Amino acid sequence: MSSENQLDITLRDIEERDLQILYEHQIDPVSVAMAAFTPRDRDAFMEHWAKILVNPDVTKKVILLGDEVVGDILRFQRGGIEEIGYWIGREHWGNGIASRALTLFLEIEPIRPLYAIVAEHNAASLRVLEKCGFVLIDRNYQADDLPGPDVVDYLLELPA
Numbered sequence: 001m002s003s004e005n006q007l008d009i010t011l012r013d014i015e016e017r018d019l020q021i022l023y024e025h026q027i028d029p030v031s032v033a034m035a036a037f038t039p040r041d042r043d044a045f046m047e048h049w050a051k052i053l054v055n056p057d058v059t060k061k062v063i064l065l066g067d068e069v070v071g072d073i074l075r076f077q078r079g080g081i082e083e084i085g086y087w088i089g090r091e092h093w094g095n096g097i098a099s100r101a102l103t104l105f106l107e108i109e110p111i112r113p114l115y116a117i118v119a120e121h122n123a124a125s126l127r128v129l130e131k132c133g134f135v136l137i138d139r140n141y142q143a144d145d146l147p148g149p150d151v152v153d154y155l156l157e158l159p160a
């Protein structure tokens with residue numbers, strides 16, 4: 001058994017009480033650079049999430065290490081594709097948490113194909129996806145509505 005499987009990681013639905021820690025994760029500058037994401041200010045973040053929390057078409061989970069919220073993982077529709085995204089608090093990086101959380105998420109999320117859009121330089125995320133069966137299908141994915149700086153994006157697919 002790998003060490004990832006031994007982690008005490010579980011997923012549960014995101015609730016309003018989780019939003020403050022998720023907000024703090026998404027304003028961390030190192031994470032923002034890695035994800036090539038433009039963070040929302042607090043008001044915009046809370047407004048955005050108020051809509052997500054009541055949207056039944058989004059699968060939205062916090063990632064728990066024991067009983068501590070250490071990240072989040074989502075499936076949502078954007079640009080006509082079913083996309084996943086995830087974010088781990090920086091103090092928890094490099095411990096296998098994203099890999100384990102994505103494995104668990106794929107067990108409860110039946111929609112296929114699933115897609116991930118990843119900045120070319122985000123080697124850790126590319127590795128997590130590769131380990132979970134995602135395949136690189138486009139090395140220069142063009143989409144109008146990505147919330148981030150203009151970087152080269154890869155599109156990966158978890159086939160049906």
Ligand SMILES: CC(C)(COP(=O)(O)OP(=O)(O)OC[C@H]1O[C@@H](n2cnc3c(N)ncnc32)[C@H](O)[C@@H]1OP(=O)(O)O)[C@@H](O)C(=O)NCCC(=O)NCCS
Binds near residue numbers: 086
């Ligand atoms: C990307 C992210 C989710 C990874 O989370 P994590 O819990 O540290 O990931 P894991 O520990 O499960 O796995 C990381 C893998 O990438 C590898 N890795 C890390 N940095 C790497 C690098 N610079 N080059 C190559 N591989 C790298 C690790 O060795 C590990 O692979 P392994 O299990 O084969 O050893 C986390 O850094 C994060 O939340 N970043 C900010 C938000 C973000 O980028 N989200 C994804 C947007 S697509």
